[in-house]
Amino acid sequence: MKKPIGRFIVLVVALALAGLMIYGCPQQEEKKAEAPAPAAPAPEPVEPVKLGVAGAHSGDLASYGIPSVRAAQLVVKQRNAMNGVGGRQIEVLVEDDVCKPEVATNTATKLVTDKAHVVVGHICSGATKSALGIYKESGIIAMSPSATNPALTQSGDYPNFFRTIASDxxxxxxxxxxxxxxxxxxxxxxxxxxxxxxxxxxxxxxxxxxxxxxxxxxxxxxxxxxxxxxxxxxxxxxxxxxxxxxxxxxxxxxxxxxxxxxxxxxxxxxxxxxxxxxxxxxxxxxxxxxxVYATGPVDTSKNPIAMEAIEAHKKEFGEDPGAFYLNAYAATQALLNAIEKSGSTDFDVLKQTLQNEWVATPLGIIKFDERGDAIGVGFAVYQVQGGDFATIEM
Amino acid sequence: MDYFLELFLGGLTRGSIYALIALGYTMVYGIIELINFAHGEIYMIGAFTGLIVISVLTLLGWNTVAIIIIAALVAMVYSAAYGYTIEKIAYKPLRGSQRLSALISAIGMSLFLQNYVLLAQTSNFLPFPNLIPEFGIVKPIEHIVRSTEIVIYIAAALVMVGLTVLIKFTRMGKAMRAVAQDRDMAMLVGVDVNRVISFTFVIGSSIAALGGVLVASHIGQVNYYVGFIAGIKAFVAAVLGGIGSMPGAVLGSLVLGWTESFFTGYISSDYEDVFAFVFLVLILIFRPAGILGRSQTDKV
Structure with a gap:
């Protein structure tokens, strides 16, 4: 008789311990999680604003994507030197999507996981489209310097999408x-x-x-x-x-x-x-x-902010900036300006600020319409003449 | 009629380009039954090597014909070294294992080489100068066919004839056929199997490099990805003609080139690839071994 009882007791104790462990663990974690909370309110502004930059940074079309990364880095560097946005420093998260829609979903997920507040990107329309759904679910605003597919704004499917380039x-x-x-x-x-x-x-x-x-x-x-x-x-x-x-x-x-x-x-x-x-x-x-004629964004070479931006690029990287550099520069400025003006990274607040506040950018003074297209950004016709693109007067 | 002739020649150009790549594919397959997916990358490396040699020699101010010939030769030798090394690193250790292992190794090699060139060179498209001179006799028909295209036709034909002669009539060719039929038996009667396989890769790779230089001259640009698409099409062409057969590879390439060209010309280029692949499926339904392929029972 003794032996079975002894076993029974052992079993009960073992189960009880197991139960304790099961119930005990999360409690401990909760405590740990709670512990730093009271201290948090004081240093809250220290949390940096995370700016995601996504696009084609390698592969065939890298020449479209790299300039955006550089633009974002330069704007952020300048901003950080002047106390960031509202006292918060800005951190740039760069993710490559190789311009492929199937890769872009991973890129977007990575940025969401890394807790990006806003995203500059993506570069190619196809990749942008596949990434936008993910940002939308997470309440993140994405602003592309180059995705020109009209449906991205006109379909109304992506209220979180903005762009600093005119549509196709x-x-x-x-x-x-x-x-x-x-x-x-x-x-x-x-x-x-x-x-x-x-x-x-x-x-x-x-x-x-x-x-x-x-x-x-x-x-x-x-x-x-x-x-x-x-x-x-x-x-x-x-x-x-x-x-x-x-x-x-x-x-x-x-x-x-x-x-x-x-x-x-x-x-x-x-x-x-x-x-x-x-x-x-x-x-x-x-x-x-x-x-050969090609249409492209309006020449902004006489805009002082654009001249300054190009100068900064030359100083930092020792060469002329590539495609969509100024659009990306403008996108980064518009996003950071909206965060600063509204003092928030909340989706609705930011969206409203982007639609209401004019901001001075290399592309001119712009704001956004209700669909997400930039007001004050357009195209011009260029022709290849003597190995360079020259503007054609309409 | 003029239009038909133009499409015919356009198809011939495409077909000959495919043929220059497909010949190497089919030769390797014939000997060791391995689909060498890295073959398209060898073609691309050939084009890059050619471009580098051309840039250097142009700076030295050489004669353009001499430059293109030397560039093609250097590219062939350099790519042959690549082919030899790839076989030794990626395929030889797997020779006794399942065919699938070697196939996956080949795909891995293809991706490795693409990314290697992407990192070591550039991701941009680079201009490739066309140094093949305009022949006087081509002048009157210049709007239909250029001398570069004629050089491509001739190169494809010469390579096909050369390979057929090599395999049918030389000692090495006999050894190759022996290895293709039964590797173990060939080894028993004293054929140096390793040497034969290495030789096959060296020849196949140098042909691909020749194709790379000629095609790059024709289209005027190269980048690290050109080998992949061309390689896939050439592979289709080799299967279409009967993989393992030299005339089959050329015939398959030409059929594919003409199919694409005429379909584009008379119907629509929107479904060019669809039509090319439907054609492939139809041929494989009625002739599973390809147009000129001999159907063979599996060796048990």
Whole structure:
């Protein structure tokens, strides 16, 4: 009899201990968590503002993403030297999305986990779209310097999205107006690279052209990005007798198509977008780049803040800034300004501040409309002349 | 008719480009039944090497024809060294194991080389000068076909003939065929299997490098990712023609090139890849071993 009882007691004690451990552990943790709480209110302002910067920092399109990182770092450095925002220092969290939507969700999750308060990014429209849902759930505002897909603001799906660049339909509108009013063309071919950005732009251009009785779209096609040869599609353009090609896409394909057209002896006018308005395009296409038109953000070289920002970049990195640098500079300034003015990183408060407070940036004095597009930011037409992009007066 | 001819030649260019890569793929597969996914990267490394040599020699002010020939030769030798080393590092230790292991090792090698070039060189697109001179006889038809394209056609044809001769009529070719048929038996009768396999990789890699330099001259740009897409297409072409067969690789490449070109020209380039792959599926349904492939029963 004794032995079973002894075992029984042992069992009960063991279970009780186990129970204690199960119930005990969280209590201890709670205590630990509570302990520093009373002390917290006093040094609260010390908590830094975390600014996420996400975009393509490596890979094919790194030349679009790196300038944003530099812009954010320079603005933050300047701000931190002047007591941060409302006494809080600013910390920059940089995450790479290689411009790929499937990577961007991980990038966004990483920034949310790292407790970013606001995000400058992403760079490419496709990647931005896939990341925005994650920021939205966490109540984080993302401001892109370069994602131009119209649906990002116009669909109303992403109330947490802002941008310091005009949307693609603004750009397509300008391309079509330029082709019809300025160049007086009547037959146009519209090509795109099947990507979110390029196809979106091409569809708008096609829509605007079809709505206008002066011109006719003689060819509308998507090309395969990265192909070794585009002679078939180039021949098709030639056969369509188009006077100009409007191309939606990025510079690697644009330079191949322009080069092949010129080598086949075609002088078809080539009009493209700010994915092509990049020095890499001129470097790669060389002499064949001459005369190519590309729309891009308005020249801000006479804005004193822009001059200062560019000077700071030259001093820090020893070279001219790349694409979207000023847009990213403006985005960082707008976000930090909103945090300072409102004294909060709360989603609703920030959104309202962004919509109501004008802020001086390298792009001019801007604020945001209810959809998240910047008021006071626009596009201009450029042409490659003598190895550089020159502004064309409309 | 002019339009048809233009599309035909465009397809021929694409096909010959695919063929220059597909020949190396198919040769390695024929000998050791390994799909060498790093082959596209060897092609890319060849193009980069060519670009570096061209930049240096242009500074020295050499004759352009001499420069392009020397660049191609240096690229071939350099890439051959890469091919040799890759085989020794990534495939030889796995030779006795399952085929899947070697395949995964090949994919790993491909990613490694891409990222190596990305870090060691640049992620930007670099301009590649076209140094192949415009031949006088091409002048009248210049709007249809350029001399670079003609050089690519000739190179693809020469390489195909050369490889067929090598495999059919030389001592090394005989050893290669023996290793392909039965590696163990070949070893027993005194064939140096390691040497034969290394030789295969060296030849395959140098052809890829030649392709890299020529194609880069044609499209005028290189970056670290060009090998991947070209490699995938060339692989499809090799399967289409019957993997393991030299004329099959060229025929498959040309069929793929023409399919893409005519489909783009007469229907739409939006579904170019869709059509190319539907065509592949159809051929594989009716001829599972590819157009010129011999169906063989598994060795048990």
């Amino acid at each position: 339909d603004a750009q397509a509108r300008l391309q079509v107006d330029f082709a019809l009013d300025k160049l007086g063309l009547t037959k146009l071919a519209v090509l795109h690279d099947k990507g979110d950005y390029g196809k979106g732009l091409a569809e708008f251009a096609k829509g605007f052209l079809e709505a206008d009785s002066r011109a006719e779209v003689v060819l509308y096609e998507g090309i395969t990005p990265g192909a070794v040869d585009y002679s078939a599609v180039v021949q098709k353009v030639k056969r369509s007798e188009a006077e100009a090609v409007i191309f939606g896409g990025y510079h690697p394909e644009a330079s191949k198509i322009v080069t092949q057209m010129r080598k086949k002896g075609m002088d078809t006018i080539f009009i493209s977008d700010d994915g092509v308005k990049d020095v890499t395009f001129i470097k790669v296409a060389g002499e064949f780049a001459e005369g």
